[in-house]
Amino acid sequence: xxxxxxxxxxxxxxxxxxxxxxxxxxxxxxxxxxxxxxxxxxxxxxxxxxxxxxxxxxxxxxxxxxxxxxxxxxxxxxxxxxxxxxxxxxxxxxxxxxxxxxxxxxxxxxxxxxxxxxxxxxxxxxxxxxxxxxxxxxxxxxxxxxxxxxxxxxxxxxxxxxxxxxxxxxxxxxxxxxxxxxxxxxxxxxxxxxxxxxxxxxxxxxxxxxxxxxxxxxxxxxxxxxxxxxxxxxxxxxxxxxxxxxxxxxxxxxxxxxxxxxxxxxxxxxxxxxxxxxxxxxxxxxxx
Ligand code: HEM
Numbered sequence: 681x682x683x684x685x686x687x688x689x690x691x692x693x694x695x696x697x698x699x700x701x702x703x704x705x706x707x708x709x710x711x712x713x714x715x716x717x718x719x720x721x722x723x724x725x726x727x728x729x730x731x732x733x734x735x736x737x738x739x740x741x742x743x744x745x746x747x748x749x750x751x752x753x754x755x756x757x758x759x760x761x762x763x764x765x766x767x768x769x770x771x772x773x774x775x776x777x778x779x780x781x782x783x784x785x786x787x788x789x790x791x792x793x794x795x796x797x798x799x800x801x802x803x804x805x806x807x808x809x810x811x812x813x814x815x816x817x818x819x820x821x822x823x824x825x826x827x828x829x830x831x832x833x834x835x836x837x838x839x840x841x842x843x844x845x846x847x848x849x850x851x852x853x854x855x856x857x858x859x860x861x862x863x864x865x866x867x868x869x870x871x872x873x874x875x876x877x878x879x880x881x882x883x884x885x886x887x888x889x890x891x892x893x894x895x896x897x898x899x900x901x902x903x904x905x906x907x908x909x910x911x912x913x914x915x916x917x918x919x920x921x922x923x924x925x926x927x928x929x930x931x932x933x934x935x936x937x938x939x940x941x942x943x944x945x946x947x948x949x950x951x952x953x954x955x956x957x958x959x960x961x962x963x964x965x966x967x968x
Contacts, residue, residue: 700907703932704899708772713900715765716832717950722758724876724957726751731869732964759843766836789920790820792830798823817915824886835875842868876961880954888951896951901943902935 705713729738729751742748776782784790802823804816821829842864845852849861888896892913899905911918921927935943 701904701932701934702910702930704905705903710903712769719758719762721953726755727872735964792826794826820917828883839871880958896947898943902939904932904935
């Protein structure tokens, strides 16, 4: 048995360093994602006890960390960090589009903006799932990745605006009617819950638990993927880059063992916290 284990580990180790590896996410993109998911987990872990302050677990959590005042303090702290990261991302998009005149940000194969191919891929994917057609071949971003991106983007605007309106209510009261200030609490609370449910169920399943990626897709942590993965998961992108003769420009070193281990620890911790929060949300919501 140990021999078999050793042999399997040996093969895994070999396949990790063997063959060609390609860059998918830059260091800046990985850092943005890291800030996004840590602050989001923090906002969810502090927002939920406020939302379900009548639950036993919320009260126990609050008394463990020094009361609801502490929870609100950390909620605002995570909110400020997330807002800064979001503003840097938006500034970066406009700089690339308007200053560097980079093509393809708002339209085309590498853009996050949905196009006709995404609609066809969605229909084709559903047909494939029930055995009615071939599996669609994806470009740089699949339709569900674009959906996740825009869900977070618009969610940030709605949750952020309503959050700041509650935080600085006397200032917003100068130009918003009274009912709107009541509405922002409902909007923030419901949109927050929706975001938590979406990220901790659909996003986790889509990204990490699909048969293609199970048990976890490491690329957002390590930044690189093997040629095999690249060809298999994003066939159209691979073929496009190859036909442009640009594959070599994307070559990268394979991930170091410590990077893979670190990614596993961080990734599984995030998924575990997310799942605990998801269960707490559902139990509190349905009043168990
Ligand atoms: C820029 C981002 C955000 C800001 C400025 C913000 C601000 C706030 C403020 C000021 C409160 C009220 C605290 C109080 O009672 O004094 C609050 C509550 C809350 N926030 Fe946020 N927040 C932000 C993002 C988020 C996110 C991303 C989530 C979800 C993951 C979230 C979930 C909640 C929840 C569930 C509540 C409790 C609402 C209730 O009592 O029903 N917030 N937030």
